[in-house]
Amino acid sequence: MARRLTPWRWVVLGLAALYFLVPLAASVIFTVDVPGQGVSFDAYTKILSADGFLSSLLLSLELAVATIAAVLLLMVPAVVALRLGAPRLRPVVEVVCSLPLVVPPIAFVAGIATVLKWGPEHLSQTPLFETFVVIQNQNFPVVLVLAYVVMALPFVYRALDAGLRAIDVRTLVEAARSCGASWPQALLQAVLPNLRGALLNASFLTLALVLGEFTVSHLLGYAPFAVWIYNVGGEQAQMSVAVSVLSLLVTWALLLALAGAGGGRNRTASSRG
Amino acid sequence: MTTALPRTDVAPVASAKRRRRAPGWLAVVPLLVFVTIAFGLPAVAIVNGAFSVDDATTGATHYTGANLTASLQGPYLTALLGSVKLSAISAALGALLGLPLAQAVVSSRSRWLREAVLTASGVLANFGGVPLAFAFVATLGNAGVLTVHLGLKDSGWDLYSFWGLVLVYLYFLIPLMVLTITPALDGLRAQWREAALNNGATGVQYWRHVALPVLAPSLLGGLVLLFGSAFAAYATAAAMVGSAVPLVTLQIADALSGNVLVGQENVALALSLDMVLVAGLVMAVYLPLQRRSARWLDA
Numbered sequence: 091m092a093r094r095l096t097p098w099r100w101v102v103l104g105l106a107a108l109y110f111l112v113p114l115a116a117s118v119i120f121t122v123d124v125p126g127q128g129v130s131f132d133a134y135t136k137i138l139s140a141d142g143f144l145s146s147l148l149l150s151l152e153l154a155v156a157t158i159a160a161v162l163l164l165m166v167p168a169v170v171a172l173r174l175g176a177p178r179l180r181p182v183v184e185v186v187c188s189l190p191l192v193v194p195p196i197a198f199v200a201g202i203a204t205v206l207k208w209g210p211e212h213l214s215q216t217p218l219f220e221t222f223v224v225i226q227n228q229n230f231p232v233v234l235v236l237a238y239v240v241m242a243l244p245f246v247y248r249a250l251d252a253g254l255r256a257i258d259v260r261t262l263v264e265a266a267r268s269c270g271a272s273w274p275q276a277l278l279q280a281v282l283p284n285l286r287g288a289l290l291n292a293s294f295l296t297l298a299l300v301l302g303e304f305t306v307s308h309l310l311g312y313a314p315f316a317v318w319i320y321n322v323g324g325e326q327a328q329m330s331v332a333v334s335v336l337s338l339l340v341t342w343a344l345l346l347a348l349a350g351a352g353g354g355r356n357r358t359a360s361s362r363g
Numbered sequence: 364m365t366t367a368l369p370r371t372d373v374a375p376v377a378s379a380k381r382r383r384r385a386p387g388w389l390a391v392v393p394l395l396v397f398v399t400i401a402f403g404l405p406a407v408a409i410v411n412g413a414f415s416v417d418d419a420t421t422g423a424t425h426y427t428g429a430n431l432t433a434s435l436q437g438p439y440l441t442a443l444l445g446s447v448k449l450s451a452i453s454a455a456l457g458a459l460l461g462l463p464l465a466q467a468v469v470s471s472r473s474r475w476l477r478e479a480v481l482t483a484s485g486v487l488a489n490f491g492g493v494p495l496a497f498a499f500v501a502t503l504g505n506a507g508v509l510t511v512h513l514g515l516k517d518s519g520w521d522l523y524s525f526w527g528l529v530l531v532y533l534y535f536l537i538p539l540m541v542l543t544i545t546p547a548l549d550g551l552r553a554q555w556r557e558a559a560l561n562n563g564a565t566g567v568q569y570w571r572h573v574a575l576p577v578l579a580p581s582l583l584g585g586l587v588l589l590f591g592s593a594f595a596a597y598a599t600a601a602a603m604v605g606s607a608v609p610l611v612t613l614q615i616a617d618a619l620s621g622n623v624l625v626g627q628e629n630v631a632l633a634l635s636l637d638m639v640l641v642a643g644l645v646m647a648v649y650l651p652l653q654r655r656s657a658r659w660l661d662a
Contacts, residue, residue, distance in 0.1 A: 099467040103476075106464050106537075110487065113498045113534070116508040120501035123508075164394045171390035179391050186398050188650070192643045193406065194595035196612045197635035201405025203619055204412050204632065236401040243398070302492050304598035309619050320493045320602055323500075331501040334494030342486050 114335065121332040133328040137336075140329060146318035152230065153314060154300040157238040158293045161246050164239070165292075169250045170281060173259045187247035190240050195305040202237060203310065228312070237306045238299065245295040253288020257281075298341055409639070412632035430633035438609065439634060445609040446594055447641070449525065453532040454589035458582060460533065461540025468541070469548040481545065484538035491535045496602035499531045523604045531599060536589045543588060547581035584652035591645040594638070611638060 121133040137143055172180050190198070209222030225232040259281060266276035282289070304316040313321070319337070323330035413431060415424050433439065468480045502509050503522045510516055521527060551574055559569040575582075597612035606613050611634055618631030 099471060102463045102467040106467075109537075110483070110534070112509070113502040116502035117498045119508050164397055167390035168394040171388065176388040176391060179388055183391060183394065186395065188646070189398075189402060191591075192639060192646050193402075193409075194597075194612070194635075194638050194642055196595070196597045196615050197409060197638045198405055200615055200619055200631055200635040201407075201409040204408035204628070205404045208408075240398070240402045298489050302489065302494070304492050304601075308598075308601075309616060316493050316598065319497070320598075323493070323497055323602065327497075327500070327506075331497050334497040337494050338486070338490060338498075341489065342482075345482060345486050 114338070117331050117335050121328050121335065124328070133326075133332040134336075136329060137333060140322070140326075142313065142318050142321075143333075146313055146315050149230075149313070150301050150315035153234055153238065154297050156235045157242060157300050158296045160235060161239045161242050161296055162289065162292065165243070165246050165250055166282075166285075166289075167277075169247070169254060170259060170277065173254055174263065183247070187243045191244050195241065195303075196309075198237065198240070199306045199309045202233065202306070206233065206310075231307075231310070231312050233310065234307055234312060234314070238296070238303065241303075241306075242292075242296045242299055245299070246292040249292040249295060250285070250288050253285045253291070257284045294344060297344065301337070301341075409632050409635050412629045413636040416629060430629045431636070433630050434633035434637055439611075439614060439630065442609040442611045442614040443634070443637060445525075446611040449528060449532070449608070449610065450590045450593035453529045453536055453593045454586055456529065457533055457536030457540050457589045457593075458586045461537045461585070462544055462582070464537065465541045465544045465548055469545060480541065484541045487538040488535055488542055491596060492598035493602045495531065495534060496599045499527075499534070500603065503527070503530075523607050525608055528600060528604060528608055531603065532593050532596065536593060539589060539592060540585050543585040544578070544581055547578050551577065580652045580655040584649050587645045587649045587652075591642055591649070594641060594645070 122129050122131060124130045124132070168183060172183060193201075206222065206226065209219055225236070262280045262284065263276045266280040267273075271279065300314075302316055303314070304320065307314050308317045308320065315337075319330055319333050322333070413434075414426050414428065416427050416429060417424050435443070464480075468477050471477065499507075499522060501507055503515070503520070504510065505516070505522075507522070510520065510522075522530075555573055555577075556569055559573055560566075564572070595612070597616065600608065600610055600613060601616065606617065615631045615634050615638075618627045618634075
C-alpha cells in the first residue's frame, strides 16, 4: 500500500533535503571561498588562535558541567522518591518542572536582572549582598548555572521520567536492600546503572542547551561560547560562520554518540518539550 | 534521604512496609527549595515590576496598571503583534510542511532513512540561535553564496525582513514538527487504512475521515508548540535582523540593555508578563492535547 506513494515521497524528501542541506553547504562554501583569493581554509585554522575562542568555549563547558551536576543532583533523588515513597507529590513536581516552559528565556532574564538589582539597591548592608557578588563573578557566573538548571528542568524531568518508567525501581531497591545494601548503595549501585540511558539523555540535552544558550548570558553581560560567536560575527563574518558549522557538527556527533550509547529511543520523546 | 519518616497518611498495614523502603518526600525538598529561589524570585520580580512605578523624585514605589497599559500601546503593541504574526505564520507553515515530511518517513520501510531523519530532526530542532542566523546570512544574506550566485538581490530578495525570518525559523520548526507528529503517525494502524479501502473509500477519503481526525489533537498540539517556540525565539532574530523587524523579544532586550529611555525597565517587565501570558495560553492548549493524543496511541 505504501508503494503507491513512492513518487510523492521522493519529491517531499528531495525538497526537504534541499532546504536543509543548502544552507549548510552554502555556509561551508562561504567560509572557504575568499573573494579575490580563491579557496582558503584560513577561517578554520584561525579559529583556535582567535581572541576569546578558547576562554569562551571553556567557560561554556565549565558552566555545562556545573549545570549537569546540579540538575542531576536535584532531580534524580526527587524522581526516584516520587516512584518509591511520595507518589502524592508527583503532580507538584510535574507542574514545577513544566513551569519554566511557560516563561520564555527573555522574560526569565528580565526577571533575573531585576532581582540582581535588588542586591546593590536594598541589600548592601546585609550579608546577603556578598552572595549577590559571588554569584555574579565574571570568571564563573553561578547565576548562569542557576538559570540554566531552571531552563533544563523540563527536559531533564521528561528524560528521567521516561527512563524510570522502563524499570521497576521498587523491586530493584527492595532486592538491593534485602541483600544488605544501604540506601545510598541501593541508589548508586542498583538504580543508577539501570538509568544510564536516561541520565545520558538528560546530560546531553542539558549540554546542548548550555552550549547554545545566548539570551540569558548575553543580556546579563557574560561571554560564553554563543555570545562569542555573536561578537565575532560583527568583525569576521567568515570565522563566525565557520564556528557555526563546527558547532552543528559537534552537536551532531554528540547526539550520534548518545544514540549509540543506548538512549536513542527516548530522544524523540524528550526533545518534544 | 536515609531517614524513614513515620507516615500518617497511609493505611496501617502498608505503613510498616513503607517505613522500611520509603526515602519519603525529603528527597523532593531540595528541588522545591531550589525552584522557589531560582525561578520564584525572578517570577515575583516580573510581576512586581510590571505593576509598579518608581517615583523619580521621592524614590517611592506605587502600584499601578500603567506599565501594562503602556506595553499594549504604540511601538510595544506593534512588536507584540509582530511576534504573534511571525510565530503564527511560521508555525502554520512548519506544521504544513512537517506533516508530509514525517509521513514520507513513516510510510517508508527503510529503517535507515527513518533513523537518519529523526536524528537529524533532533539536532536541527535544537539548532536555533546565533549559529543558525549566521548560516543563513552566509547563504542568503547580502553577501551570501546564493544571493551572489543567483543574483537574488536584483529580484528584491531581503533576508533581513519578516519573510526572511519565517524562512529561517522554519529551519528548526519543521524538524520540531516531525519529532512531534511522528509518534502519532506511527499510531495510525495499517488495518484502519485497509478497512477503509475495503469499504470502498479512496485514499483521500481515508485521510479526511479517518487519519486526520485521529491526528487532529497531535497536529494542533504540534502547531501550538511550534508557535510557542517561534514566539520565544530571540537569539536568531537578534543576530540576524537587529531591530529591523519589530518583535517583542527584541523590544524587551533593548529596554533591558538601557537602549531606551530610563524608567522603561518596568515596561519591559510588563512586556515579559504579556509574553508569559501568551506562552501560558499555549501550554494550556498543548498539554491536554498531548495527553489526549497519547490516549489514542496507547490504546
